[in-house]
């Protein structure tokens with residue numbers, strides 16, 4: 396099928412370029428790793444709400460937040476697309492009959508693969524600290540995080556193509572991502588906050604995602620938050636893909 | 649006709665501070681290009697050349713008008729137009745960290761060509777454009793001319809019927825330019841119709857079978873270089889002056905041997921039948937009026953004269 400072939404073509408090319416310069420994959424997880432090793436140990440008392448948590452329990456709560464944090468960084472994909480736009484690569488792609496959705500999806504899937512690698516690495520590095528998770532739960536958790544990466548990277552591409560300038564993109568992304576991150580309960584569960592903050596967080600899809608991933612890391616795949624997260628993220632991702640591939644179809648440098 | 653357009657229009661809104669201005673980039677372009685010719689678009693910066701090409705290459709939706717390219721309707725069937733044309737952008741299209749060969753193979757495959765065939769065509773194109781030596785080096789290590797040749801090779805890797813080249817030689821040194829003219833003629837020999845833009849007069853003159861002169865979004869003249877030059881009858885005597893251009897113009901304005909007179913800031917151009925016989929008279933007259941001259945030239949009409957005659961400005965100055 397042409398669409399699948401096109402997506403594979405774009406994906407392959409992007410992977411090739413990523414592997415040629417893989418240092419960014421590691422740079423992308425330095426911040427979460429700092430949090431994990433320098434900040435998480437502080438949290439065992441705070442998170443336990445009175446009863447100090449074991450190291451393993453602390454990481455069970457903290458690692459999901461870090462995974463979502465790395466997934467949120469997928470929105471920075473928009474910077475790469477501005478460089479491609481400037482180099483004329485996007486225009487060169489657009490002049491061929493290649494599928495416009497493939498132009499987006501191939502790139503976003505590269506971001507998902509990168510995120511998966513980072514997520515697995517962060518999880519494995521937490522093992523020596525006592526983190527334990529069943530393989531099935533982990534797969535489901537990574538699926539959720541991957542969906543988030545797909546959503547955010549495609550939005551990042553749309554934003555980059557619309558703004559066409561890193562100078563406009565950087566402040567906008569920062570102001571958008573900061574509140575989303577804080578309202579996701581990445582560092583501390585939102586449930587610990589006052590009621591108004593919890594109501595506010597209900598409007599943040601990533602807050603639902605963090606709850607879902609936490610439930611999986613806690614070994615409760617049947618928890619409501621898991622299917623809720625999936626039900627919220629899936630349609631959003633589909634919409635983002637449609638909107639972003641439209642911007643690919645129209646982008647002019 | 650392999651390209652026929654009628655009434656092609658495009659305007660942009662641009663914002664300067666609080667003002668929103670509408671720029672009419674292309675204001676009704678009608679043209680026809682015959683199969684197998686090298687057709688040139690000559691015009692100053694901002695004339696609307698790139699905008700027209702982008703519309704024809706399906707990259708930009710026209711505000712109005714229509715076009716049929718290689719038998720496919722631009723509006724109704726852009727997908728088919730894409731399959732039949734190649735487009736080489738003004739600003740290039742290669743990625744720093746890829747090699748020339750990788751770019752060519754990928755680009756060919758985006759047209760649905762199989763991997764093996766794409767590799768074969770890439771190798772062919774690398775030979776044709778004398779790039780084989782650099783094929784497996786990253787594009788960022790290429791010289792401007794080498795990179796431009798990769799761009800052209802990308803534009804034709806799928807053997808299109810028509811190829812659009814937006815300023816193929818801008819920024820190249822004279823030697824690379826001459827080289828590129830050879831490449832463009834090669835494309836014609838391969839059976840392609842070449843539609844290129846340029847703001848070099850010599851390039852338009854030497855390379856193009858036919859050309860259209862564009863200014864302010866409109867085509868002001870169209871024809872073979874020879875025909876266009878013939879439209880501007882006779883010789884041109886151009887006199888460079890430091891000052892006193894208006895006074896000098898008055899001296900010759902009403903004389904019967906001057907068919908037409910034009911002035912620019914520091915020169916006076918007299919269109920006359922026989923330049924050689926007029927020059928002594930011009931010199932004597934100016935000398936008598938104590939108007940100092942910087943130089944005097946006699947020339948057969950060039951495309952610049954055509955441009956000047958059609959727009960009242962010189963292409964060199966604009």
Ligand SMILES: Nc1ncnc2c1ncn2[C@@H]1O[C@H](COP(=O)(O)OP(=O)(O)OP(=O)(O)O)[C@@H](O)[C@H]1O
Nearest residue numbers: 660661662671673692693694695696697698699700
């Ligand atoms: N995307 C755009 N947004 C706003 N204005 C534009 C856009 N593209 C072109 N223009 C304007 O349209 C006009 C025509 O531009 P165009 O690029 O077609 O000129 P050109 O003939 O190719 O010039 P050059 O020789 O400098 O390449 C210019 O005034 C330009 O500023």
Ligand SMILES: [Mg+2]
Nearest residue numbers: 697698699738
């Ligand atoms: Mg241009």
